[in-house]
Amino acid sequence: MDIKIIQKHIALLSVLLISTFICSEMALAHGEKAQQAGLRMRTLNWFDTEIYPRKVSVNDTVTIKGKFMPSKDWPRHMESIEGTAFLNIGVPGPAFIRTDSHVNGVTMIRSTAFELGKLYEYDVTLKARTPGRYHVHPLISVKGTGPIIGPAFWVEVTGDQADFENTFTTLTGKVVNPETYGIKASIALHAVWFVLGVLWIAYWFRNARKDPVIMPRFKKIEKLGQENADQLITTQDLVVGASTFMLILTFVAAGYFITEYRIPQTVPLQTGIIKVPPMENPNDGLLDIVVKTAEYRIPGRSFNVEMEITNKTDKPLSIGEFSTSNVRFINSKVKEVLAQDTHDLVASDGLRVPNNVIPAGETVTITMYAEDALWETQRLTSLVYDPDSFFGGLLFLYDDEGKRYYKEISGLIIPSFV
């Protein structure tokens, strides 16, 4: 092939490659909407999420708190949160350190398990470490299923990481700074063995400047054959080998016993499960909701549910919000909620509920429409690709004094392609 044609091809490929960098958006968040719609809708219902403050300096504290309810209709084809779970944080690496975390007041340094349909309140305390702008999420990792990500907000950290401070004290009174702890010991240990290893190799090449080693030995062995090749090993080599063998074992034993003497109190790595009792749900027994039909339009941006709601409170209620997959569809006639940043998934006028009054003590059939571009941009329409066409979410109702009631709703859902 003509060299000029090859050069043209290379130039064209280079232009195409470079243009992908120029034209593509910077990936700032974590690809939350890449998860299956069913996973996001029917696993954890996160609500009342707060992350504050949003702008901090290195060493400042950031608090994340809120509530979650594992769905009572957890997908059968996914490992349940009733197995093993862990409260975690979604950030790009240790830009923050976690100084504390609790669920219902129980410290969450261990793994745990949660019950379906129950209410939990969590809080996590972070300390800012690395300057930058981060999309911070609470998340719960479920063994066998993966991370279930909660709502997120952008947090900006200013300052210099060199100013970061973090220490804690062991039971023996030693103050540990994890930023630098153990480095000197590790380097020293490696240096000792590296020198010994290099000396061992250097021994075999000790006369290499005068007498090359590799090729002459190779040719000699070719001549002698494997049966007689051991003639190349001299008595000196045997003595050095045996001495090295003993020296290594002596060094290892010495290192071990000296360490035992200097650090007598050690314990094995700790692991285990800790139990978390669920909270009392203040809404238990106050609402009954039966989903009758649910439909979502694939080409469109809407989802509607017909349900029978029984109001067992003593005040009339109205539907104010439907929350699913961390997307909040708000009924602007009942409450006002605005997005707090560019990635806050709030459809401020995304919920439409005709005849939106459920009198006290009565049962009413209501159809609710969740209509917003978020339905599509957050890829909730990809529910059609799930093996179980079933939706889930949290419904929030309010009385005329603003008191809130909430209950999970879920049910079979049919797509409409028109």
Place this chain on the structure above:
Amino acid sequence: MATSADDPVLTPPRSTTSDDRPVRSAVSSREEQLEAYRNIDMVSVPVIVLLFGGITVFLSAVTVGDWDYWMDWRDRRWWPLVIPAVYIIFPAVVGTFTWKKLRLPIGGTATMISFVIGAWLSRYFNFHQFAGFPMGFVSPSTFIALGMILDATLVVSRSYFFTGLVGAFIFGFIPYAVNWPVFALWHEPVSYHDTMVTVADLTGYQYIRTAIPEYVRIIEESTLRTFGEAVTPLTAVFAGFVCILNYYVWVAVGSYLSESHWMKKVI
């Protein structure tokens, strides 16, 4: 061994093509040949170190990587078993080649040095500089002693069988003891909200790893529970036996690979 001055193998070879036309050798004098051999010496060991550094780091990453990446994964049951069982592969293969072809017991040491260099580079640039984890928490363990034990046993015994029985057993037996001067620092106890944890556990908890929830750590899980607190020696003995078997398998592989006939034609 004879010196270069009187070694007949150093005579520059005369070779012919298949149709008996004489071919001129690349070297035309003893001095030139010695110079070529010195260059081979100078290049070979660094090449082995660089080449196998990358390969062994990759092997580690796709097999037992996590166990040695983080201090809070280096437990008493899994780390002492899986690490030597995998890391004995290249010392066995390369060691067989260097012994068989050169009678040089340097394969184990060279591959372990190369792995440790590669591991340090990876931890420093990837885990510390790029990802931001404290260097002490992700610093690699040392395995050079293990490679040296294999090599020393091989030169003393001049036998793969005995090297497997003794050298490979010690290779599997000692990793935890070799690294205990560092591990002990991370196993000091801490009270965190009335929960006893180690320094390693707490550091792992504090320095957030979104993709590594606590339960993912494969540590301390096993059925060998009848020896009380003597977990580590028991695991070390078991690891020793596993390494004996693994050593023989990979010596066989190394032996087979060393028999490539094309090597003779090149050299």
